[in-house]
Amino acid sequence: MRSFVKKILRIFLIVLISILYLFGIYLLFLSITDYKPQKIESPDQIGNIGNIENNQIIYDEFTILSWNIGHAGLSKEMDFYYYGGKNTKPSIEIYQKNLNGILNMLVTYSYVDFILLQDVDVFSDRSYYSNQEKLVSDFLPDFAFTFALNYDVKYDLLPLYAPMGRVKAGLQTLMKYKSVEIKKFAYSSCFNYPKKLLMPDQCFLVTKYLLKNKKQLILINTHNSIVDDHIINNHELEELKLYAVSEYIKGNYVIIGGGWNMNPPNFSKVKVFTKEYPLFHFRNEIVANYMPYNWKWVYDSETPSCRRTNKAYDISTTATTISDFYLISPNIEILNIRNFDLNFEFSNHNPVLMNVKLK
CATH class of the missing domain: 1.20.5 (Single alpha-helices involved in coiled-coils or other helix-helix interfaces)
Structure with a gap:
């Protein structure tokens, strides 16, 4: 024995x-x-640049669309392992349905001046190794684009029963004007080892455009970390704030849009949603005094912009919120803001359209 x-x-x-x-x-x-991005990089303006003849923005009004496309893998049928679900990728049939739907919707919005996309896969197992950056560009021949990598993991072993595998993704900004400068700014990583090895290296992507008054439009595409840790969010917000304010002081016009993974200031005090959508609040709400006086937070309070992905989407039970919105400098006037309610058919986020006028 x-x-x-x-x-x-x-x-x-x-x-x-x-x-x-x-x-x-x-x-x-x-x-x-481990992917270790430089603090500041200079991506190229590529794609269909030969079709672009406008060297400067000659109008005072223009339109921007921001959309986290969720790598075409987080549609209404899906839950996601890292957010409390069980799955890491959809079936090939659902993925293709999502991808086609996203591309067709982007064509519908192709009248806009700028498009800010987040969670764009370029070589990932979860999206069947399709290059979404190229596919989007091919479907939008009137736009040039730039791309900023923010997620590059050679092999994610989790979950053990269905590993997520290779992940390579980032932000894509599309434009109808030639950019005079493009910069990618990596947020300082605050994740502890070894967790940081599997986490995205979030960033903001800056494109600058010449205006007819010789000032510049500073368009910033941001994707912030989704964490419960205020320290990480505060680090990222402070870096973004310092850059945005420095450009405004120069007399430039600043617009920040994207996936903040936080609620906007005072969101908990605002009556939201015209329909009876179940509501949740991020633990991290941007503080009211985060930006100097007269900077404007712009969001559509009537329609949710994202949903929880701990389970498949159910309109009556799945919690939703607003984490996709804009921040604009005091020298810009907001004309219209709208979340397009797609019922999370193709992504766990809805597209957000904004019309603005320069003062």
């Missing part, structure tokens, strides 16, 4: 040591291949 117990213990120790050894090898692999 004693020898049998020893044998079992020996087997258990061998298995345990083997698991720890394999985990160590995996951790080493992630550490060696």
